[in-house]
Amino acid sequence: MRLEPIAAPSPARTFAPPAIAIAATIAVAALLAALAGANPAQTLGLILKGAAGSKFAALETLNRATPLIFTGLAVAVAFRARLWNIGAEAQLYAGALLTVLIGTQGLPGPLALPLMALGAILAGALVLLGPVILKTRLGVDEVVTTLLLNFVMALLISYLLEGPLKDPMGMGWPKSPSLPRDTRLPRIIDGLRLHWGFALALICAASVWVMQTRTTLGYEIRAVGLNPDAARFAGIPVTRVLLKTALISGGLAALAGFSEVAGLKGNLTTDLSANFGYTGIVVAMLALLHPLGVVISALFVAGIFVGADSMSRAAEVPTYIADLLLACALLFMVLAILLTRFRVVRG
Amino acid sequence: MRIDPMAQGPVLRLSGITKRFGGLIANDGISLSLARGEVVALLGENGAGKTTLMNILFGHYTADAGTVEVMGQTLPPGQPGAALKAGVGMVHQHFTLADNLTVLDNVLLGTRPLLSLSSGRSAARARLAQLAQDFGLAVNPDARVATLSVGERQRVEILKALYRDARILILDEPTAVLTPQEADALFDTLRRMTQQGLSVIFISHKLHEVMAISSRVLVLRHGRLVGETATAQTDRHQLATLMVGAEITAPAPAKARPGATLLKLDKVSTARQGNRPGLEQITMELRAGQILGLAGVSGNGQGALADLLCGLDSPTEGSLTIAGTTPQAWSPRAALDHRIGRIPEDRHKTGTIADFTLTENAVLESYAAGGGWMNWRAARAATAGIIDKYDIRCPGPDTRIRLLSGGNMQKLILGRVLETTPRIILANQPVRGLDIGAVTYVQEQLIAARDAGAAILLISEDLDEILSLSDSIRVISQGRLSPDFPRGTKTPTELGQWMAGQGFDHAA
Numbered sequence: 001m002r003l004e005p006i007a008a009p010s011p012a013r014t015f016a017p018p019a020i021a022i023a024a025t026i027a028v029a030a031l032l033a034a035l036a037g038a039n040p041a042q043t044l045g046l047i048l049k050g051a052a053g054s055k056f057a058a059l060e061t062l063n064r065a066t067p068l069i070f071t072g073l074a075v076a077v078a079f080r081a082r083l084w085n086i087g088a089e090a091q092l093y094a095g096a097l098l099t100v101l102i103g104t105q106g107l108p109g110p111l112a113l114p115l116m117a118l119g120a121i122l123a124g125a126l127v128l129l130g131p132v133i134l135k136t137r138l139g140v141d142e143v144v145t146t147l148l149l150n151f152v153m154a155l156l157i158s159y160l161l162e163g164p165l166k167d168p169m170g171m172g173w174p175k176s177p178s179l180p181r182d183t184r185l186p187r188i189i190d191g192l193r194l195h196w197g198f199a200l201a202l203i204c205a206a207s208v209w210v211m212q213t214r215t216t217l218g219y220e221i222r223a224v225g226l227n228p229d230a231a232r233f234a235g236i237p238v239t240r241v242l243l244k245t246a247l248i249s250g251g252l253a254a255l256a257g258f259s260e261v262a263g264l265k266g267n268l269t270t271d272l273s274a275n276f277g278y279t280g281i282v283v284a285m286l287a288l289l290h291p292l293g294v295v296i297s298a299l300f301v302a303g304i305f306v307g308a309d310s311m312s313r314a315a316e317v318p319t320y321i322a323d324l325l326l327a328c329a330l331l332f333m334v335l336a337i338l339l340t341r342f343r344v345v346r347g
Numbered sequence: 348m349r350i351d352p353m354a355q356g357p358v359l360r361l362s363g364i365t366k367r368f369g370g371l372i373a374n375d376g377i378s379l380s381l382a383r384g385e386v387v388a389l390l391g392e393n394g395a396g397k398t399t400l401m402n403i404l405f406g407h408y409t410a411d412a413g414t415v416e417v418m419g420q421t422l423p424p425g426q427p428g429a430a431l432k433a434g435v436g437m438v439h440q441h442f443t444l445a446d447n448l449t450v451l452d453n454v455l456l457g458t459r460p461l462l463s464l465s466s467g468r469s470a471a472r473a474r475l476a477q478l479a480q481d482f483g484l485a486v487n488p489d490a491r492v493a494t495l496s497v498g499e500r501q502r503v504e505i506l507k508a509l510y511r512d513a514r515i516l517i518l519d520e521p522t523a524v525l526t527p528q529e530a531d532a533l534f535d536t537l538r539r540m541t542q543q544g545l546s547v548i549f550i551s552h553k554l555h556e557v558m559a560i561s562s563r564v565l566v567l568r569h570g571r572l573v574g575e576t577a578t579a580q581t582d583r584h585q586l587a588t589l590m591v592g593a594e595i596t597a598p599a600p601a602k603a604r605p606g607a608t609l610l611k612l613d614k615v616s617t618a619r620q621g622n623r624p625g626l627e628q629i630t631m632e633l634r635a636g637q638i639l640g641l642a643g644v645s646g647n648g649q650g651a652l653a654d655l656l657c658g659l660d661s662p663t664e665g666s667l668t669i670a671g672t673t674p675q676a677w678s679p680r681a682a683l684d685h686r687i688g689r690i691p692e693d694r695h696k697t698g699t700i701a702d703f704t705l706t707e708n709a710v711l712e713s714y715a716a717g718g719g720w721m722n723w724r725a726a727r728a729a730t731a732g733i734i735d736k737y738d739i740r741c742p743g744p745d746t747r748i749r750l751l752s753g754g755n756m757q758k759l760i761l762g763r764v765l766e767t768t769p770r771i772i773l774a775n776q777p778v779r780g781l782d783i784g785a786v787t788y789v790q791e792q793l794i795a796a797r798d799a800g801a802a803i804l805l806i807s808e809d810l811d812e813i814l815s816l817s818d819s820i821r822v823i824s825q826g827r828l829s830p831d832f833p834r835g836t837k838t839p840t841e842l843g844q845w846m847a848g849q850g851f852d853h854a855a
Contacts, residue, residue, distance in 0.1 A: 216719055223711065226700045233657065233689070233697040234711040235680035 003342040017336035025329045032324060036317040043315050050310025051303035057310065059194050063264065065295075065302035067092070067273070069201035070256035071280025072287065072294040073208050078128075078249035079289050080212070082225040083135075083242055085128060087146030088253035089277025090153035094127045095120030095254025097157065099261045100165070100176045100268045109182030116183065117258050124254020125247040127153070132246040136239045150277065158270050167267065176268040185263035197259030201295075204252060208291040211248075221245055253277065274305075282330050288337070301326060356419065358383050358546050359404075359435070359515050364413035366399055373399040374410070375570045381515065386537060386547040388561035388578070390554075390590055392782040393753065396570040397550050401517060405430045405437065417515070436508025437517040442500050446493040450486055450503050451475060454510050471510075478509050482539050483532070493622070497644060498529040505536065516540065517548045522556055523808065524645045527843035534560050552590070553811075554583040566590050591783045598787060600794045603818035606635030607670075609802040610656075610687075610771050615665035617651050624826040626651045628665065631821065631828060633771060633802035638793065639831075640817025641806045644846050648826035649806050650692070653775045656804065657689050658682030670770065683712055688769030690760055692776045692806075694753065698760045701749035705741060706730040708748050709763050733762035738788070754785030761792055772796055775806045790816060810839055810846075824848045 026044065033043035052058050071088040078085035085091075098119035103112055131145035161174040169177070185195040212218035220241045223231040232238050260272055283301050287293030308322035357380035366374040374396045381387055391397050402408045404415055409425040416422070417433040444453050455471055475488055484502040492500060501521065508516055518537075522530040537547055537560060551557055557564055558578060566574035566589045574589040610633040617625040626648055633639055643649055654660035655667070658679035666673060669685045682689065691697040699708045706723070709730040714721060730744040737758040741751055748756060757777065764772065774793055778786040793816070797803050807813050813820060820837065822829040822845035829845045837845075844850060 214721055214723075216715055216717065216721055219707070219714055219721055223700055223703070223707075226702050227696070229697050230700050230711070233659065233679055233691060235658070235678070235683050236711075237680070 017339040021332035021336040024332045028328045038315045046311035047307035051307030061306045065298040066198045067256035067276040068298035072283030074249045074253035075280045075284035076289040081221045081245040084143045088280045089150040091124035091250045091253035092257040094123040096257030098123040099258045103179040103183040112183040120254040120258035121251035125250040128246040128250030178267040195263035197263035360416040384541045386561045388557040388564045389550045391567035395567040434514040436513030438504040440520045451488040497524045519550045526846040605637040611668040613666045615662045627826040629828045637818045638803040640813035640820045642813045643823035656773045686770040688764035688772045690774045706744045737762040754781045772803045
């Protein structure tokens with residue numbers, strides 16, 4: 001059995017495999033539910049209902065999708081340049097940290113919010129800049145450095161929340177002081193639990209899309225990602241392009257932290273991120289690194305998590321069915337993409 | 348398997364081999380037989396199906412139809428070990444030797460069971476010495492392969508095959524990396540082998556070599572066997588016509604009228620990179636309206652000189668002057684800004700980005716003009732112009748360039764370079780791997796650029812190409828540069844001596 005590349009895939013070949021991947025994911029979900037002793041159809045219905053069955057559920061899904069759009073974009077931008085940023089989690093926390101630090105200085109809201117966002121972007125960018133400089137100067141593998149920085153950042157946040165940044169009014173819990181009302185992101189519509197962070201995420205997705213398709217930087221990033229030798233030969237400043245990519249990617253991941261703190265939680269805790277940085281990789285891969293696709297796949301992933309949460313309360317199927325589903329969706333999708341580009345032949 | 352001296356009939360017989368890749372027929376019912384003690388030349392352009400046929404023989408591919416018989420026994424399809432065991436050896440164009448091991452270890456590699464206790468090295472050494480003597484393949488068995496010249500490495504590859512009792516030897520473009528003298532030595536070895544009853548398949552596209560060494564010629568074109576004849580009954584012209592399917596004429600450039608000096612290197616040295624030598628105190632000039640041909644055996648500093656002119660490498664000493672000015676900082680961008688057009692050696696790895704469209708590839712060197720924004724409309728229009736003007740066969744400017752043939756890819760690079768009307772053109776192996784139609788086209792375009800006043804440095808390992816196109820020739824060896832030989836003042840043999848490194852000491 002061998003794989004042969006397909007020169008010009010037919011429309012059926014382009015669209016059928018992803019559809020089959022989705023169907024296979026649903027089949028696995030049904031199987032898992034049956035294994036857990038629940039009614040498969042009912043379980044799937046409950047997941048769907050929990051994700052989008054009511055206004056409350058849909059808003060919850062949008063809220064959950066917001067940080068995933070940011071981290072998904074961060075990963076998508078970096079991966080385009082073959083810059084393997086596995087450290088969105090660390091960049092997110094760096095952004096959250098700066099958001100809290102600036103937001104608790106007593107500045108008036110309209111001044112503080114832009115400063116908080118800016119500070120967050122700079123912090124996230126700096127966190128990624130280190131590994132990228134090590135990569136371009138010394139050839140240090142950024143997969144290792146960005147991944148390990150996640151743990152460094154988690155310990156740093158933990159230290160700060162147990163020490164200098166600990167909220168004196170926090171009853172001993174490791175959390176930062178809360179942001180004053182006026183330095184929080186307002187809700188888009190009064191009475192609905194959805195904040196402007198979501199809108200900011202959509203604006204970022206659109207901006208990244210324009211950047212990638214219309215600007216010279218986007219062109220350079222793709223050239224460097226697809227063939228750095230040819231890019232260097234053609235006079236593209238490869239190192240500078242990688243540094244710029246790092247600034248954008250780190251900044252986007254940090255905005256997830258900003259949006260979670262200023263839009264939702266109001267303070268910084270060690271469990272601010274439910275693995276949003278890592279899940280961002282899944283989101284970006286499912287979207288084939290397309291910035292607008294990131295929005296859709298973030299909604300899909302958020303829907304599965306929120307839906308599975310709500311389903312498990314009703315059907316007594318454990319919530320980690322959500323993790324299994326995502327893993328299956330990703331694997332099936334990767335296989336499906338392979339089948340859109342190659343055909344399997346015998347011999 | 349040892350040959351039976353009484354064996355009758357062909358030692359190798361391919362019958363009706365057919366292989367399809369998708370819609371493309373790489374081999375279409377090809378039959379070939381090889382007699383004992385015979386050299387058969389397999390002639391064909393790149394993409395004619397020579398490599399596919401050999402891959403089927405060696406079991407790397409399974410044929411859709413047809414059989415392979417060695418010494419009268421049919422080989423099981425799709426088993427890479429079978430042909431080797433049956434006594435077929437292959438010397439690839441790119442050697443498959445372990446650089447860090449000695450010659451003896453390379454020859455022994457894979458011939459002994461993994462868990463054997465006795466090494467049998469002394470017996471092996473004796474046998475290797477005997478083989479080397481029998482076939483005129485002198486090489487020190489204890490030298491590390493990394494220290495050997497290209498010609499010596501090729502001898503090791505042949506010894507490797509002979510040590511494994513190969514009775515049939517397949518050589519894929521064996522002379523591409525040799526000087527004319529080394530090629531003659533190789534032919535001598537091949538003659539000795541056939542005298543001792545071995546058979547050889549000689550894959551090449553160099554007609555004079557085919558005429559010199561083979562007893563029979565098979566010509567492949569577009570996957571079909573289009574001609575089979577005894578070498579004595581044909582000539583170069585007839586073979587060339589068979590190979591291409593049409594009459595061809597090599598470009599014959601008019602006499603050059605050299606103008607001002609556009610590029611000057613004064614005692615320039617560059618750093619060595621791994622196995623690749625750097626430049627050593629090179630002094631040369633490129634003049635407007637002139638093609639300077641750089642001859643040399645592969646890996647003697649051509650890459651270092653090309654990298655220097657491309658802007659990828661900077662001099663460690665000496666000076667580089669372009670049209671009277673010395674660039675402050677040297678980079679690919681600076682080279683482009685000084686109007687150096689560059690045709691890189693490897694069009695797949697450095698010349699183009701495979702997953703980019705023709706448009707995206709066409710603007711690789713000029714995209715930054717729009718101040719941060721891409722002007723795709725203008726880029727697409729310009730690319731459509733290049734496609735028209737340079738006759739690039741493709742569905743359109745939005746096609747990914749990976750789907751194009753090498754010739755069409757090279758035409759796009761050529762268009763990208765020439766449309767900027769460069770003052771200086773670096774053409775590094777501009778026609779390697781192209782079919783003859785494309786070769787002629789590219790060469791004519793270079794001559795036209797010369798006549799329009801460009802200074803051209805043509806780097807090639809093909810001495811015939813250098814001789815036919817260059818107004819002036821220099822030879823590079825071990826990073827050193829020979830004096831300038833005007834057109835027609837040196838014979839190929841004399842140039843071959845320079846390529847082998849002779850003459851430099853007196854010249855320096």
